Structure formats: structure tokens, C-alpha cells
Amino acid sequence: MNCGLLNAEKEPVPLKSVEVELEVRDHVATVVSTLNYENKEDKPLEAVFVFPLPGDAAVCHFSAKIGQTEIVAEVKEKQKAREEYDDALSSGQQAFLLEESDQSPDIFSLSVGSLRPGESASIRLEYVTELAVQADEGLRFCLPAVLNPRYQPRGSEDVCIQVTSVPASLVPYSLSFSARVSSPRPVSKVESNCPLDALQYLNTEQTQATVKLAAGHKFDRDVELLIYYKDAHQPTAVVEAGQASAKPGSLMGDPVVMLSLYPEFPQAVMSSVASCGEFVFLLDRSGSMDGSRIKSARETLLLLLKSLPMGCYFNIYSFGSCHENIFPKSVEYSQKTMEEALKKKIEEMGADLGGTEILEPLKHIYSQPCIPSQPRQLFVFTDGEVGNTKEVINLVRKNSGSHRCFSFGIGEGASSALINGLAKEGGGHAQFITDTDRMQPKVMQSLRFALQPAVMDISVKWDLPKGVSVTALSPPITALFQGQRSLVYAQLTGQSSEAAEGCVTVKYSLAGHPSQNQLHFSLKPAEDTGRLPVHRLAARTLIGSLEIEERESRGEQEEGVKKKVVELSVQSGVSSAFTAFIAVNKGDGEVLQGPLVVRNVPTPRMMACCMPMPQYRKSFSPVVQFSDAGMEDFHVLQSSRCSLDVSESCLPKQPPRDPLLQLVSLQKASGCWVLDPALAAALGKTTREVEKPKPASVNQEVWGTILALIWLHGFKMDAQEEWELLAMKAVSWLRAQNAPCVTECVEAGNALLGCNMQKDALGI
Template sequence: MATTCGLRTLKNEPVPLKSVSVEVDVQGHVASVNSTLQYENQESNPVEAIFIFPMDSNAAVYRFLARIGDVEIEAQVREKEKAKEEYDDAISSGQEAFLLEESDESSDVFRLSVGSLPPGQTASVTVGYVSELAVQADHALRFCLPAVLNPRYTPAGSSSMTTEASPQAGDVPYTLSLTMNIYTPSFVQSVESNCPLTPLAFLSQDKTQAKVSLAPGHRFDRDVELLLYYSEPHQPMAILEAGQLGVQSGSLMGDTVAMLSFYPVIEAEKSSHVASSGEFIFLVDRSGSMECPMNQNSGDKSRISSARDTLLLLLKSLPLGCYFNIYGFGSEYESFFPESVEYTQATMESAVEMVKSMEADLGGTEILPPLQNIYSKPCLPSHPRQLFVFTDGEVGNTKEVINLVKSHAHSHRCFTFGIGEGASSALVNGMAEGGSGHPQFITGSERMQPKVMQSLQYALNPVAKDIAMKWNIPAEVSVTPLSPPVNVLFNLKRVIQYFQLTGQNASNMSGSVSLHYIVEDKPFENKISFNLKPDADNSMLLHRLGARKAIVDLEGKVREGDDKSAKERAVELSIQSGVSSSYTAFIGVNRENKEPVQGPLQRRLMAARIYALTHILGCFCMLSYSCQSFVLMFRILLKKKKFGVNNSEEANISVEEPEDPMVDLIGLQRADGSWDLQQSLASILGKQEEEVVKASPGKPEFSSVWATVLAVLWLHGYKAESRDEWQFVAKKAMTWVRAHLLITAILNLLKSHFISS
């Protein structure tokens, strides 16, 4: 259900919020965002407005500006407790004041307090932040402006900022204007969105500059997602940004900051074989909120239903010989098996039946106990453990969960999937980054399966070891890392690192940096060469992103308790860079107003589900078998169009197609990768079982081979656009076909040999 946003009147009417406007500048893979809220106190008494809103956990909030009438107030970063005291003193004395603070528990929740706004007074608040754009499975760059902050479930004895406000039903009473300016080294191919956009306007002939906006009148009642497609999305690069003028060298803001982007190639030598090792544990959120639709449109698929379909696909995609288990959690948790079991036909069938009956029926969202249970079980030798976590992210104790995952990263990799609007980016990103895995977000009506399959591909790839950065620069230049060390690499997954360069001058000296790693005992090197002269850009975007990385790393060390001075350094860096942290806050006071605001102060809370103020952000090369006669016969059948492997009328579909035939087809696959020749398979192919059997080019013992090849061909012909979803299913199938034909050929040779003897 949609909930009302903005201040509330004494009659609980949502009226004061006048407009929300967002300006986004995208430079390559970095987005700089300025969001402005304008509202008015229409009550007869002064008000204190409290806004609780979501924010990308990786964003660096660096600007907070308020305007009351003709007075502009630039907020400053202070230590949090001091900022709160200054704010309380200001509103108690009738002054107008603003306080912006990050949640102590979750870095993706912020609270804005606007105090002592007089009756009839208008005010606007502008928040600026910068963030990296996440790369999607189809290589798009994703920018998201969340409209929803889900109330976080708070276990007994804990507190949560999102519980301060209670949801209010109603329609969103305002519209959102958003404009995005894009600047990129490679040309912009397209921009897609889940919301209506104006036509993409190119600002340069080479299409490296473009502009796009939301269509006028957009109602901000759902997350706004924009996907940017570049012609060359995987470009390794180094960008150097000069320090701030007038700031002393040796400090972060006074020195040059370098941003390095790598795209390592991690491929197995035996890529044609399906891996048979690994322990896969799927941890599925079954709290009551998983029954909600994927977005605010009530007709959309529920989150738990989408999770069920995805789990079924994963179960069919696992390799024989691995181990697996499935956990469901809510206020309590349960597992399908007491311990992880070997992946066989019997265990797969048992798990599939249990997945089909999974419901969102376990109450709250307490993810910590099942994680503790999983981590308490010993890992299996030669089977590295991989966690796949599916959740809508409504967790209150986010940082405690992340700490637990991080403490077991040496033995468990963690891949996370935030399901539906409002999923906590702090939880989803934090668990994946802390657990040396990869995060994914699934919102709106998009299918979860392609993103899950990308993560499965990452999990099955060989592990890169001994990862190190090696610099080749002049001796007088020293390098200080701002990002934590790289501890995991995935094939063609972007790696961004930030460094502070001290002793850097404006000369045209050159340098280079190399990313070194070892895969399957083979050394690799990715090298980037660059000019040491920094760009003449006073935006300081890279400095702020680098500062945010360093602050988050220091906050993690504080929670781990192994660095007593880390908090002090985090506060110092936050104040120096002007970038928010969990230990600091933005404070602004209107000191020009000498007349105190009169009347009793009314407090007004935003709904817990609210708008984002600032985030207001070769078809068959596998058929190269030795059995040439089989392949020849199959090709002849294809030419005769005896089976529907295209969408033309010649396919002669005689049976009504299932609602989701791909899911049905995959559901029929056996654990070893094969299909049995049966009527349910024939129906998906558009035939009767007798027709399929009659057309088989082999003997009866080849019926499963025939059925398996037809199933894979159907996937290639009908679902080519969904290849990312069924690639492991098809690979396992063709591995089984090759092995079966080879064994059959050997047995026939032996039979002939003994008969002739």
C-alpha cells in the first residue's frame, strides 16, 4: 500500500511538501546528485519536521544547504553529539535549525530534523551526494532513486530509526522532477527506465554527452530506476583529481586523489566442464513482508513467489557432486536438511517439493540466528562454502549482521539479493562486500533469475589469490590507500580503488599501476598507464568518494574493536572532507533571525515508508559429438521443421503454451542434466509424446538423449533472450549428452569385440 509523504497537519493531512527536484550529473561511472525539497508550514504554530529517508549506503553525502526566505544556511559537519546539542539549543531558544544525521545502525538510513519553522514560512533543503553507479548483469549502469523506506524489523532489546515514524495511508501528494546530464568517454547507446522519460537528447556529435529527464508530472510513488548503456562499458582507466586550492599538502583534501578502475579476466582452464565441488547454502527471507509485491503496484508478483521461482532454477543449475542446503528465516528459522546434503536426483526432488510449498509465514526478519547456525557448522573439505542470501532487507541490526559475515569471510563467500523496493542497500552491499561476494538488487517487475545466474557464475569461477597492487611512479610521490585492500575478484567485474598521492606536482610525468593475482596457479597482471598531471576539476568528487571509502573502513575497524584510534580518525576525516559518517552530523542554524519563533513547537513525523529525500538516487557448438549419424539426422529434422525451434507459423504449435513454459521445462530436468521423454515435455515442445518418440533418430535407449537435446534446442530457439537464466541448465545437459553418447559408443565397441571374438 502506498503511504503519504511529507509533514502532517494537526488534522493528519499531508499538505506542506510543495515539490521535489533532482539534478544528476553522471561522469562515466560516477553520479553527482543534488536534491531539493521545498515545503511550507501551513499550520498556526511553529513546527519541527522529522524526515526519515533511505540513502545508497555507498553514497558520500557532502553538502547540506537550507534556505528560509532569503536566508541561505550552509550546514557544517560536526561530531554527532555536539551537533545534536547545538541543534537542541537552537530550537529551544526559538531559532530555526537543521540537523542531518546518519543512523548509528544502518548507513542507508538518514534523519533530517527541521526545527522551529514559523507559521506560513516556506523553506527548501538541498542535499548533495556522490556515488558510484553499479554495473548490472547486462553491463548497464544503474542509478536508483528510492521512493520507499521499509520499516526495519527491530529484534527485542534493539532500536531502529525507522520505528520513530508510523506509516500513514494515502496517495503521494506531489510530483518529482529529475534531470540527468551524462558525460562519458564512450558514446551513450541508450537510457532505459521503469518510468516514462523524455527522448534522449545528445549534446555532442560523438554522442558522449547526453541529457534525459523524467516525463513531466511524474508522481513519486515508486522507486525511479535509470539504466545507462555505454558503447564500451568495460574500460580500464585511471583518473587523477587535484587537491583543493589553499589546503595544505599532506592532508586528503590538499593532495591528489587517484581513482583506478580494473576489469580482470578470471576464466577457468577447464571452462567446458561443470564444476563438481562446492557447498551452496541458500538463505531465504520468509518474513511476513516477503508476501508484499515486488513494487507498489499490487498486481505485481510477490517477493516470496519470485524467490521460489529463482530457487527452483538454482536447484536445477547446481552441478552433480556438490553439496547444498536451504534455510528459511523470519522470527525463527528452519532448514530443509539437518546438514548439507550431496546433490543427487533424490535430494534435488525433495528440495524442489519443499521450495514449492515455501511461504512468507515466519514472522519478523531476524537474520542473525540462522547465520550463526550456518557458521557454527564445519565446512566440508574440498567444498568451499557459498552463501546465497535472499531478503527484502527489512533488518534492524544491520551492522551486527555485517560484522558476523565479515568475521567468517575467510571460509564463506556471501552473495546477496535485495528483493523489492526499499531493500536495505547497507545490508545487501555490506554482507556481500564483507563476505567477499557480490550484491544484486531486484526491483519492479524485472526477473530475478539473470542476476542470480550471474552470481552463480561468479561462485563457480576459480578463486583469484595473492591479489596485490604494484605501483611504478617517481620516488618522490608516496601512495596512501583510501579503499580497503581488494580481497576478491570476479570475471569482468569492475574493481574500483582510491588512493591519495602525496608529493604530486603538476608536471607531465607518467606512471603506471598493475593489479596482480593468481588463478589456478597461473599469474595474471592488469596494467594501467597514466599521466601524473591531475585533471583541473574543482568538483572534488573523487576526494569525497575516497573519503567515504576510508571512513567506512575505519568504522568497520571500530566495530571489530582492533583499532582504538579508528573512531577518532574517522571523525577527523569526516570533518576535514565534509563527508558524512555515523559519528558525525550536519548542523545548520539561522543566526540572522534575531526574533525567536513564538508559540508551542509541534513535532511532525514522516511516514516510515517514504520518499527518498536525497537518494533523492554458436547456437550448438556443444553438439560436436563423435556420433555423426545422430547429429546428421537431427539436422535433417530441424530443416524439416518437425519441431518448433522458432516462432514462425511453420512450428505448428498444436498444444496451448504454459504460462511460463521455460520454468516448466527446467522443472522437468533431472539432477544429472537429462530430460525423460514424456508428455509434459512434449506439450512444451508443441507435440504429442507419440510424435516425439516417432521422430527420434535413435534406438529406444537414446530416448533421454533425444529429449535432452530437444529441450536444450527449445531453450536456444524460444528463450534466447533469457540465456543468462538457463546457461547452467544447458551446460549440464550437454555434458550429460556427451558423456552418455561416449559411454554408449564404448559399450557398443566392447559388445562388437566380444561377439567377433
């Protein structure tokens, strides 16, 4: 009978516990994970643990402790590291190997070799990563506790690492998690999708705080932290001193500066959103999108379509094992095309297309010629688990000159490498939406970005003291958005006094107007933490650029770039696609008795997926049936055809649970609302109640639109970011009507709805 820790297959599992310590300094996170193993079998074990990390993380330390002996791993060329690992095992030595997946930069495998019977080992893994800014200005940290098998496209080689996936209740190892947050600005709050102990401030200024995950956390979700600072959107520069032991003039030996830029665009330009563009929406309809995810995606498409400007073009694609598109090619946005998309197509969308073949629909979209004077904006919605991440990102990069790409990772386990990579290479913006989040606010923020004029001719100019030179480590900035952070890393070579200052100027053209933002900063290095997080992130950024260059080069040039990556990776101690961490305990070299048994450590499966799983989680095609309640938002659309002389029985029998979506669904493409029984119901009134106070000289569209605007401002200000764009469209429509008695209408509408909104507050 097997003993020890068991997985679902009754095999012993040597991983006992995972301890995670997070240190956040402003927007840079250092994560230290300790994995504790114990072999309770009577045979020597090799344990393989596969786990995700953020796609842009810089893994910078790996060590193992056996008893009182600690072995610190070295970074070596990947093939050499593998050979050294195999040689160590065959000679009876303990060895540990950590390497990045060849297919996706956010998947790592840890091999713990020759763990003797009864022996314990403690593995310490450290990485640094940048925290992304969310729609509500929070900084997002995610500890992926879920790794589902990645969907492998048909026809590709089976390169997926096979991992046992079990329900959370059966995962035989525990997690403890604590975080320390510090910033020049006060920490206003820390939120999480998991229960937390109370936030503890460490000083009276509230610039330092600690927080812990509450005891008893189950592995049924990623651990997500949202960190909020007061006055977060301030441009900053951090200068980090070089490593004393490194050679001056090298990346690790020189100071490195990290600039956080928050461009502020002229208000005159920002007040007029674009009225053109080709908006292409690409929606994941694979099996794992079933339930609340696909329903939320349909509601979000409704909001997006209502918020588009007249005169633009649009199309909607969906994909699974195959792909579909609503129109053969993008069509001009009008009441007719909007209704056709909503009524005939979106309401039928279910999570019923099987696997996740995202590459082919992208190829089809890029094969379509761009429409003159209509800049293409691509929105990609996916729960983001594919095995060919690098291939997908390469395709987006090759087509980056023809479009901007905005990506949305939906639900637990979405690949940060895929979601961030799509946006970064497509010059757009990435958002992550957990199953407890509302999708709409984040998507509408990205639509606002897409409607901003494209920033052109971006350049960065440095002004430094005499004797100090600068080497850019980041790729050129290709996209800037109002209020969104852009990071720039640079190496500073030469000597300067501690009191010296530098200046960086970002110049660009916005809607044909030249603009610039400037930041002055001190060259005095920040307090030394010993971890060199800025250097590590700068090295990872440069390594990423070189890896792209290697994929696009051939022959000797390809080998030359690969050699540069390996040299930089070894010098900085940061992992890459061509290197691995290797640690060997040379110890006594005693030959092990008996065969080495391989154990794959199971990873948790979300509770929603506790059904027996196929080899690839997303390759099954469940039959999806929609109840009337599931399509309620679109029934309202159909009822809006009724005229005023139709009885109240024409109204939907099951009004939507969400009154906001009910009202939004009734808006016309032009921006107006028509006074009819459906609108009356959405406002919580009868037809007679809304018709009676209408001034005689005002038509039904003007009256209906003013009532809708009053209701939005009066009852839904907490969701303003969701309806703001469609309200702007409604205001533009009203102004174009030159309607009489607008003030009288607002007063009458306030009286009807029980509000007290001023005309100016409505924007009319």
C-alpha cells in the same frame, strides 16, 4: 480546523516539494536534492523528515536558504552538533540538523527547527555515490522514494525512528527529477522503471545526454535508472586534483586517483567451471515477500538447483520470525536430494513466516562446519528491511574467511546498505531486483561467479615517477570476478610533470595459476568540476574502513579510531556515523512566541501495501494459500515419473505459463532429460510425435537431451543467461555417453521442432 498540507492524520505537513538533479560522470553519480518547506500554521514548527540514501553514499554538502539568507552547514562531532541544534532552538534561532542513523548507514534524518509561521525554507542536500554494474552491463542508479518502517528484531531496543507511512496518493509533496549523463564512451541508452521523457543528446559523439522523469510521477516506487555505455568494460583511471585551500599532504589537499579495474581471466581457466562447492540458499519468507516475489523466488530456486554441478553439496534455509532448513546439514547433490528439495519443500514455501530475523539463521549457518574441498557459497534473498543492519554485516565479516556471500535485494525499498554490505564483507556480489525485473538472469550471473574459482593472493603494485608516493585509501581487494568492476582509491603525494604516467599491476592466483592485469594511466588531473567527487568517495571509503575498525577495537584504541573518523569527516566534509551536519541561522535571535510543534513528514507507502499497517511492516503473518496455478511448475516434476506407455491424461492439467520453466523442471540432476509425455508436452508435441523420429540405436535419455538443447537454442536464446549453466551440464553428460548417431539425432530433432541448429552451436 487545520489548514495547509495534510497527511493521513490531518496534521499539517511542511514539506512542499522535492527536486532532484543527477549528474553521472562515467560511473560516479552526484545527486543534488532540494527540499522545499513552508509553514502554513500559526505556530512555529520543527519538521522531521526521515529518508533513505544509498548505503555507501558520501553526503558532502548541506545548506539551507530562508528568504535571501543562505546558511551552509558544517560537519561536527554528532553529540556537539545535537547540542548546538538544541541550544539554537531554545534561544529562538533557526537550525537544521542532518544525521545518519546509528543502526543503518542508509537512513538519514533531517530536522528543520524553528520554521516560523508563514515562512519558507529550501534545504539543499548533495551526495556522491558509485553506480553498480548490473547483469546486463547497465549501471544502476536508484533514488529511494519509499521508506517503510524497518523490522526491529525481537529483544532489541526500540531504536526505530517512527515515521508516518501513507499511500502514495496521499503524499502531499511532489517530486521532480532530471539527469545529465557524460562518459568518454557513447551513451547507448537510458532505461527506467518510471516513465521518462525522451533521451536528449548534447553532442554529436553522443557522449553527453540529458533525461527527465515524465510529469505526474506518483510515489509508488523507487526511481531506478539503468545507464548503458558502449564498450563499458574498459579499465580506467581518473586523477582528481586536490582542493587548493586544503593543506598539501592531507587527503583533500593531494590528488586522488580512482581505478576501475575489470579483470580478464585466462579463457582456459574460465571454460571449466567448478564441479565442487557447498551452496547454501537463504530465502526471506517474511510477510512482505507475498505474491509475485515469493513465486519468483521459488522459480529461481528451481533454476539454481537444476544448474548445480554433480558432486557439490547444498542446503536451503528460509527465515521470517523463525528459520527452517530443508536438511539438517548440507547434503550431496543428486537426483534423490534434488527431487526431495523440490517436491517436498520448495513447492510449500510461502511468505508465511512473519518478521525478518536474518541474524539467527546466519548464525546457524556459520555454526555448521565447512565441508573439506567444498568451498561454501552463501546466496541471500531478502527484500532487505531490518533495523540491525550493522550487526548483520559485522557477523558476515567475522565469517568472511569461511565463505563467499552473494546477496539479492528484492523489490522496492530494499536496503542498499544491507544488500551491498553482505556482498562486500562476504567477498561476493550484490544484485538488486525490482518488482518489474526477472530475478532469474541476475541470480544465474551470481551463480556463474560462485562457480568461478576463488581468486587468491590478490595484490596491487604501483609504479610511479620518482618523487611521487602513493597511500592506499581502499581496503585490500578480497574478491575478483571475471568482467566485474573493482574500485581502488589512492592518495598521490609529491610532484610530477603533467606528461608523467603511472602504472598499476594487479597480481593474483587463479586455480593455482599466477595471473596479472596491468593499467597505464596519465597523472594529469581531470577537468575540475569543483565538487571533488573522487575525493569525497575516497574519504567515505576510508571512513567506512575506520568505522569497522572502531567497532572491533576496545578502550583507548576505540576512542583513538573514533577521533580519526571525526577528524577525517570534518576535513573532507563527508558524513560519518560519529558526525552530523549542523546549520544555524543566527539572524536577529528574536525569541519565538508559542510552543514548538513537531511534525513528522510522512513517507510514501507502496500501493501494494495500502492495508492498515502494523508498527513494523514485516511483523504480520498473513495466511498464504496457493492455487494449483501457483504450483504449476512443480506439478510437471511429479508428472515426469510417467513412463511412455501411460496415456496423455497423465500430463498436468494446467501446463505452466512459462514453457522454459516447464522444460527446466524436467531436467535430471545429472543434466539429461528423459523422453516421456511431460517432455513431449514441454516441447509442444505429443508422445507419438517425439518418439517416432528417434534413431533406433539411440536411447531415450540421449534423444530427450538433444531435443531439449535444440529447443533451448532454437526458441529461448533471449533467455540464454538463465539456462546456459544447465545446458552446459547437459552437454557434459552427452559427451560422457559417447552416444552414436549424434549428428543424425540433431538433424532429426531440427526436423521435428522446426529448427535449424548446428551440432557445434549446441556445443556437442
